[in-house]
Amino acid sequence: MSKLPLRTSHLQLSYGRRLCKVDEHPDFTLVTGLVMVPDKFDNQGDVASADVIERAAHGFMEEHGRPAIMHKTRLTKREAAIVESQIIRSENYSINGTRVPIGSWLVTMKVYETNLRSAIRRGIFQGFSIGADADFQVVETA
16 A cells, blocks of 8 residues: 655646546536545556545645646646545545545546647546655555
8 A cells, every 4th residue: 555645746637547527618628537546556556545645635735736737747727727626525425426435536627728628528638647756565465
């Protein structure tokens, strides 16, 4: 199980976890997706507990609060902004009929930039991912 520090360096649009919801508006696109889910393997094969996820989410919002693209280009407020960041605390929470586990980190981003909106519609960017420094504890699985 990984232990993430409070200092999450960035949140980005990526090829990671699937976006749960995409809402088109004339001047922007709202994208909602899971960033981290407790006790589930991510794309790198790492696992984090609910308390580690909460510390990472809060640390990111306190320190940065701005999204990036593919761990490189930090977006300006005119291009995109995180408008909601929450830790799921109810076992009855669902999006589009799919239950979201307690302790998950869910983000909604408002995307203004035309090319980025197009890339989301075309499926080039399909989810959120974080960049963070982590201390790992190797856990043997059966």
